[in-house]
Amino acid sequence: MLEWIRQLGRGGFGFFEKLGRGNLFLLKTLVGMPAVLARPRLLSAQLLSVGVLSFLIIAVSGLFVGMVLALQGYNTLVDFGAEESLGVVVSLSIVRELGPVVTALLFAGRAGSALTAEIGLMKATEQLSGMEMMAVDPIHRVIAPRFLAGFLAMPLLAAIFSAVGIYGGFFVGVGLLGVDDGAFWSQMQDKVDVYEDVLNGVIKSLVFGFVVAWIAVFEGYDATPTSEGVSRATTRTVVHSALAVLGLDFVLTALMFGDT
Amino acid sequence: MKQTKTTELLVGMFVAAGIAALFVLAMKVSNLSTFTQTDTYTVTAHFENIGGLKVRSPVTVGGVRVGRVAAIDYDTQRYEAVVSLELDKKYDNFPDDTSASIYTAGLLGEQYIGLEPGGSPDVLVDGAEIELTQSALIMEKLVSKFLFSKAAEGGQSADSP
DSSP: OHHHHHHHHHHHHHHHHHHHHHHHHHHHHHHTHHHHHHOHHHHHHHHHHHTGGGHHHHHHHHHHHHHHHHHHHHHHHGGGTOGGGHHHHHHHHIIIIIHHHHHHHHHIIIIIHHHHHHHHHHHHTTHHHHHHHTTOOHIIIIIHHHHHHHHHHHHHHHHHHHHHHHHHHHIIIIIISOOOHHHHHHHHHHHOOIIIIIIHHHHHHHHHHHHHHHHHHHHHHHSOSSHHHHHHHHHHHHHHHHHHHHHHHHHHHHHHHTTO | OHHHHHHHHHHHHHHHHHHHHHHHIIIIISTTTTSOOOOEEEEEEEESOOTTOOTTOEEEETTEEEEEEEEEEEETTTTEEEEEEEEETTOOOOBTTOEEEEEESTTTOOEEEEEEOOOOSSBOOTTOEEOEEEOOOOHHHHHHHHHHHHHHHHHHHHHOO
């Protein structure tokens, strides 16, 4: 019994210790940002692997999410004779919620796990210690560019997801189901607000990008330097990112749209 | 060297695609293009009851959108709602006996203000007030009116024979 309570205490300490390490690590990474800006080559190489190579999966997912939303929304709306509102349904749900959230989840799976595995493996093969021996700060050289690339790529990917998704909804709604072309766009433009909806979606995606990139690089840097440790860290990145994104989404939604 | 050039090209294309997507969201999907009214002038109107009218609701004349509701307030002197209407400068020749009514778009749609121009030679200027107004139709009031009139009829027909 006493042993069980002690274990609980140890678990609690471990949790707060990790949280503290994560925050200190974030602080060091942010302090290392000017070093990245001095070497934009490092950043562009990371943007390629994090952003450009995630482009395809994000665009294809966005297309299909938009198409499915249009199909489902049409079936419900047609009962009320309100199928002209399809554009509003599709665009609001994508711009406000699905765009940032689904992009962040895919981004955590596609790019976050890769970041963790790469950094964890660098640590396991003692490349990071090697850099320190050569008086190169691995946080400046390895961590900060990856973090910044993740933070910058995420809002762009979310915007691409949203735009492609709305066109997917347009193809299915107007092309396949015969909703009126003009009504689809004009009702959408009437109901979607630049600041209320689009800007808040972008803010969401910025927050998610920050959190996912932070979790990914921290888990990699904090991984136990064995092959098992790296695999565990990669799993943790995906799980923790998904939980953090979904939880934060609720908080952000309550803050942004809760008062109406 | 060639490697970094390709990288830069791809990253540049990616960033451009992201910004283009944001631009599409702002211009095509949302109402930025319809809401960049440059010059407006404000007139006010008192209503007994505004129903479900909201700030930013449209103001139309003959179905054409000419402005929007800028603010809604309550006048404690007259016990009526005060609505400020922001009208586009392009449409600045409404007669000053124009009347304003609150309508509902469709059966379940949102409410908007419809203006109907009168015949006065003077025009509405900035800060003027629209005197002739008609309140929103409140469903419960209509139903209760109808029920009361029905009940009154029923009472009469029971008495008469």
